[in-house]
Amino acid sequence: MTPAFLRAVRSPGSLLLAGAALLLTAAAPPPDAPQFRPWIDGTTASEPETQVQAIDADTFVIRQSVKTNFEAPFLYLLFGEDRALLIDSGAGGLRIRPTVDRLIVDWQAKHGEKPVRLIVAHSHGHGDHHAGDKEFLDRPDTDVVGLKPEAVAAFFHIDNWPNGPSRFDLGGRMLDILPTPGHEPAHIMVYDARTRLLFSGDMLYPGRLYVPLNMFAAFQASTDRLAAFAATHPVRALLGAHIEMTRTPGEDYPMKAAAHPAEHELPLSPAVIGELQQAVRREGAVPTIDRQRDFILYPVPPRPAVQ
Numbered sequence: 568m569t570p571a572f573l574r575a576v577r578s579p580g581s582l583l584l585a586g587a588a589l590l591l592t593a594a595a596p597p598p599d600a601p602q603f604r605p606w607i608d609g610t611t612a613s614e615p616e617t618q619v620q621a622i623d624a625d626t627f628v629i630r631q632s633v634k635t636n637f638e639a640p641f642l643y644l645l646f647g648e649d650r651a652l653l654i655d656s657g658a659g660g661l662r663i664r665p666t667v668d669r670l671i672v673d674w675q676a677k678h679g680e681k682p683v684r685l686i687v688a689h690s691h692g693h694g695d696h697h698a699g700d701k702e703f704l705d706r707p708d709t710d711v712v713g714l715k716p717e718a719v720a721a722f723f724h725i726d727n728w729p730n731g732p733s734r735f736d737l738g739g740r741m742l743d744i745l746p747t748p749g750h751e752p753a754h755i756m757v758y759d760a761r762t763r764l765l766f767s768g769d770m771l772y773p774g775r776l777y778v779p780l781n782m783f784a785a786f787q788a789s790t791d792r793l794a795a796f797a798a799t800h801p802v803r804a805l806l807g808a809h810i811e812m813t814r815t816p817g818e819d820y821p822m823k824a825a826a827h828p829a830e831h832e833l834p835l836s837p838a839v840i841g842e843l844q845q846a847v848r849r850e851g852a853v854p855t856i857d858r859q860r861d862f863i864l865y866p867v868p869p870r871p872a873v874q
Contacts, residue, residue, distance in 0.1 A: 600832075601764070601804065607630060617666045629642040640655060646740070652757070654757060656687055656697055689714060690766070691754035740759070741760060742759055743800070756793065767808075772805070774862060786847065803837075814831055839862065842861075
């Protein structure tokens with residue numbers, strides 16, 4: 568049975584008016600957003616377990632096949648001069664380390680075989696983002712960041728969680744680490760000034776933005792901090808951890824869909840930050856589902872704290 572707070576969505580009339588307004592006013596994707604070939608989407612009889620596309624010579628996107636896990640997450644690998652950051656380690660159902668190791672070996676071959684230390688971090692602590700961690704625990708020259716806010720704050724030297732951000736140097740490539748709890752207590756975003764890309768995890772992506780009711784105030788505060796950060800930093804596009812929306816505005820796939828035909832583009836315009844902020848502020852005492860053109864604000868029942 569659908570919980571009462573999920574049934575209490577906005578009236579059909581207001582949804583139609585809001586939908587029409589969104590279609591007229593929603594910003595188009597930024598013209599300089601990264602351009603990707605079609606992603607593996609489960610629509611063919613067979614597809615590889617992972618697909619890799621390069622944004623530039625030091626920035627890679629790994630997509631996990633929906634045939635290995637319905638979450639079909641996106642992982643990101645960023646290289647500096649002597650360190651590389653892997654954002655998330657996948658949802659399981661495959662071995663992710665061989666893909667990561669191959670990218671590192673290829674990068675080193677182009678850079679005089681210089682040593683590079685791998686940092687395995689996470690957008691947040693849900694299982695579909697750290698299932699591959701165990702593959703890296705015995706890997707030389709590798710750090711695997713913990714999953715709780717305290718571990719994340721300690722590793723990235725965030726003294727005032729969640730009011731950061733902090734800065735993290737990969738060696739000639741400085742990243743901003745933004746604490747954004749709400750979807751999950753240890754959630755972070757990563758901003759890369761070199762590419763002007765914001766790696767936004769599960770807080771903002773083309774899909775259902777799940778927010779536990781007991782974390783909604785934290786999510787709103789994170790949204791406000793995100794908007795303030797974006798107002799002072801040039802954001803070319805946001806790259807999230809999933810695609811759950813179709814190319815039809817406001818239309819998502821069924822939950823646990825086995826294939827994603829006609830997927831929404833992965834990059835989101837920075838304009839969606841303001842749209843999310845407005846959507847969150849419109850919510851009343853009992854937040855309800857709010858369907859937007861490029862995402863769905865999706866409150867869910869409270870989740871107990873992980874011990």
